[in-house]
């Protein structure tokens with residue numbers, strides 16, 4: 109009987125990349141002062157014996173870095189490994205442990221390029237495992253619970269933080285000191301409580317199986333950079349980024365992706381030189397940029413990022429540019445993904 113139940117458990121692979129969930133501090137009082145990316149995946153899994161009741165879990169250390177240092181090469185390496193595992197008959201779900209600083213970028217990247225229905229869950233923590241009230245253990249337990257569940261199939265890449273199931277497309281790190289750090293402007297998709305998931309809504313945007321992008325066809329990612337806007341901003345950063353080879357510049361704009369009159373001429377000139385200009389917004393709770401609102405995008409041939417924040421807009425632009433350099437196509441992708 110027991111053997112029978114055992115064989116019914118899903119096979120979940122945990123790909124570890126580092127971050128605070130693998131962090132260690134000098135004392136239990138250190139919730140903010142610690143070193144990220146210190147503890148190996150075997151140790152993390154061994155620290156949660158309850159995982160074995162949820163799934164047959166095995167770990168793989170893909171890299172060991174703090175996520176602020178992740179590169180496009182790292183993204184591709186991780187994406188390819190996820191794809192290989194997703195293609196394997198022996199794997200039912202994939203969990204990725206990740207630093208929280210760029211977790212939203214990696215989750216969105218995988219959401220765009222992984223051709224699978226199998227659950228892919230990205231998870232991190234706000235406190236190292238050595239701290240009092242560390243959140244990594246439960247976040248990882250929840251990630252494995254969702255990864256091994258049938259209901260998580262076909263819902264795109266998901267993020268489990270603070271008991272919530274978030275869409276990897278929508279979710280963002282909104283605060284750096286609380287465990288309730290990850291929010292989506294459109295709300296979580298569900299909750300995980302005691303290893304069981306409860307769903308409330310579905311992602312409306314194209315992802316994974318329904319995406320036109322495939323990690324298997326992406327050899328490298330183009331240089332796409334972000335320039336931040338504020339009062340008194342000038343055009344120096346935009347010009348410098350283009351000069352250093354950026355194929356597209358994400359304008360991390362104020363408000364509705366608005367552009368300072370001191371910057372507009374430079375962006376018009378860069379577009380004429382072939383650089384794609386994407387207008388996004390850096391407002392805290394989530395931007396919402398519409399075409400020809402604030403700036404005449406049709407006239408200047410610029411693209412708007414709609415509700416994607418600047419860092420997510422960078423991910424979609426990089427992936428999109430592997431297929432097209434047509435601004436109308438880029439804009440279509442920004443509406444659809």
Ligand SMILES: NC(=O)C[C@H](N)C(=O)O
Pocket residue numbers: 126127128129144173174175176206207208209210232233234235
């Ligand atoms: N909470 C964290 O994981 C932060 C860390 N700097 C990282 O992203 O790797």
